[in-house]
Amino acid sequence: MKPVQLLDPAGDLHPHPDWPLDITPELTRDLYRKMRLARRLDEEALALQRQGELGLWLQVLGQEASQVGSITGVRASDHVFPSYREHAAAMCRGITPAELLIQWRGNAHSGWDPERYRFHIYTLVLAAQLLHATGYAMGVQRDGADELVLTYFGDGSSSEGDANEAFNWAAAAGAPVLFFCQNNGWAISTPPQIQMRAPLHQRAAGFGLDAHLVDGNDVLAVHAVTRGVADQVRSGSGPAFIEAITYRMAGHSTSDDPGRYRTDSEVDGWRTRDPLARMELLLEKQGWSDAAYLSELDLECKELGTEVRRICKELPLPELDERFDQVLAERPELLTEQRAGYRDLVASFVD
Ligand SMILES: Cc1ncc(C[n+]2csc(CCOP(=O)(O)OP(=O)(O)O)c2C)c(N)n1
Numbered sequence: 066m067k068p069v070q071l072l073d074p075a076g077d078l079h080p081h082p083d084w085p086l087d088i089t090p091e092l093t094r095d096l097y098r099k100m101r102l103a104r105r106l107d108e109e110a111l112a113l114q115r116q117g118e119l120g121l122w123l124q125v126l127g128q129e130a131s132q133v134g135s136i137t138g139v140r141a142s143d144h145v146f147p148s149y150r151e152h153a154a155a156m157c158r159g160i161t162p163a164e165l166l167i168q169w170r171g172n173a174h175s176g177w178d179p180e181r182y183r184f185h186i187y188t189l190v191l192a193a194q195l196l197h198a199t200g201y202a203m204g205v206q207r208d209g210a211d212e213l214v215l216t217y218f219g220d221g222s223s224s225e226g227d228a229n230e231a232f233n234w235a236a237a238a239g240a241p242v243l244f245f246c247q248n249n250g251w252a253i254s255t256p257p258q259i260q261m262r263a264p265l266h267q268r269a270a271g272f273g274l275d276a277h278l279v280d281g282n283d284v285l286a287v288h289a290v291t292r293g294v295a296d297q298v299r300s301g302s303g304p305a306f307i308e309a310i311t312y313r314m315a316g317h318s319t320s321d322d323p324g325r326y327r328t329d330s331e332v333d334g335w336r337t338r339d340p341l342a343r344m345e346l347l348l349e350k351q352g353w354s355d356a357a358y359l360s361e362l363d364l365e366c367k368e369l370g371t372e373v374r375r376i377c378k379e380l381p382l383p384e385l386d387e388r389f390d391q392v393l394a395e396r397p398e399l400l401t402e403q404r405a406g407y408r409d410l411v412a413s414f415v416d
Contacts, residue, residue, distance in 0.1 A: 066266060068310050069290050070280040074338050076346025078285075086289040090353040096137065096284045097344040098362055100129040103153035104341065105366040106162060109373040110152075110169070114319045118377050120171045123150045124315035127282070130340030131247045131309040132217075133157060134287025139215050139243070139295045142183060144205075146198035146216040149187040150247075150313075154217065158182045162369070163376040172383050192222040195231035195244065202240035202304070213241045213298045221252020223265055229272075235304040236273035243298050244274065244306045245291070247281060249313040254326040269306035281309030282340040312338070386411075 069084055078088060086092075107125050114122040125132065132153035136145070147154060155165055155177075164176035168187065175186035188194040198216035205212045222228055223246060235242045246265055250256060261268070269276040275297065279290045287309055294305045312335040316323040323332075348354035389396060389404040396404075 066278045068278045068280040069286045071285040072283045074343050084289040099133045103129050105369050109370045119169045123318045125152045127312045127314035129153045130284035131281040131311045134284040135291040138288050138291025143213050144183050146185045146194040158184045162373045167380050172380050192225035192227035199231045199235045202242035215243045217245050220248040220257050232272040239303040241298050242304045246308045249311050253317045266308040275305040277307045279309050281311030282338050
């Protein structure tokens, strides 16, 4: 199977008979803007981590098209179960920088209300979210709701038992779930070729999922394929799988040294396929951007950067005390005692 591509790295369009898309200046500018803002957040968060303001950050650099294209291909009411690197998708749902950063500053276990954004909290246990998504989709199915569930994961996560169990359950149940795999080339230091013998979309088809392969650095292709596949899933055709071939140009996390396992020439090769660069070329070639549009967007990105730096330092400190109220509906005696013990301990600090 050849990955679906509508826009090549030179910025030229190639319409695809199976995946029609009305490529307007508005759509192109909107998707490009969302990717630029996500990249700016990513850059600022990296800088903040390096300054000791964030404990850890997992960069999305290079995967913006996969995320922006897919999240904009489903409805705002569709429920999303992300892994831990879906910052661009989260931003598209309206999750704020403060809500995104608070977990990585270590001030909260997660920053947002999943129900409000229809976007579940990040999952650090690889592939667990695929089972959550499948279970939720089975609920949607039983409710007869006009909804679908989108879940994100990586190539490495596909090796987990949870992933394979989720594919099988979803297929057997005909659940309305769309599995979106960002195959970014590396599971920390492990490349797919030593982790699996069959391409991911082929394995998915073996489970009975409607499987697709897309150029994950082409936001237009990802958008068109996700939208088309989502319509099918919503109409009751059963679960589907999209493998997006992309590349994370940064290390796995800010604690990782990718120089120990991958070459500079590999990264340079992918830089020429940067998802933002080809949209810039398209906008230019079609005459859909001008100096005013670009400077306005530059300003918006700059303001986002300033805002991210400001809010990061102002994020509220954790009140461990409150956690006792949030976990259980009724507090058992033991937790009441622990809470009192914790309060006494805090009160004993001299400061
Ligand atoms: C169940 C489980 N096993 C191992 C890990 C450690 N771990 C964290 S990220 C990672 C690699 C994940 O790779 P991939 O799914 O391709 O996602 P990527 O980070 O490349 O986006 C591993 C092994 C974990 N978080 N959870």
